[in-house]
Amino acid sequence: MATKKQTQAAKRNIRKAQRAARSKRTISRMPKSTRRALGQQAARGRARQGKAGAALEDRNRTQLYETAKKKNIPGRSSMGKWDLIEAIRRAR
Numbered sequence: 001m002a003t004k005k006q007t008q009a010a011k012r013n014i015r016k017a018q019r020a021a022r023s024k025r026t027i028s029r030m031p032k033s034t035r036r037a038l039g040q041q042a043a044r045g046r047a048r049q050g051k052a053g054a055a056l057e058d059r060n061r062t063q064l065y066e067t068a069k070k071k072n073i074p075g076r077s078s079m080g081k082w083d084l085i086e087a088i089r090r091a092r
Contacts, residue, residue, distance in 0.1 A: 056085045064088065 002010070027035060044058060056064065064084040068076040071091045079087060 056088060 027038070030038075045060075048058070059067075061081045061084065064081060065076060065079075067088055068079070068084050068091075071088065073084075073087045073091055076084065076087065
């Protein structure tokens with residue numbers, strides 16, 4: 001059980017992180033081409049209605065992780081999206 005002092009510090013850290021995220025507005029500061037690519041990627045996901053895409057690149061990390069789990073790929077929990085894609089392709 002966390003002490004009162006620890007709980008207060010955690011809440012303070014959360015508020016600080018939220019303020020920083022709001023001030024950064026990271027997407028609005030990205031180049032136009034990157035924002036457009038993100039929008040296109042989101043549109044493809046909406047068109048698939050959240051289902052996994054046929055291409056591995058169209059899937060999110062969670063979907064790739066589940067595929068790797070079915071193929072019993074070791075070290076999958078510490079892999080990123082592109083590492084998972086490579087491992088899945090090697091396992092075929």
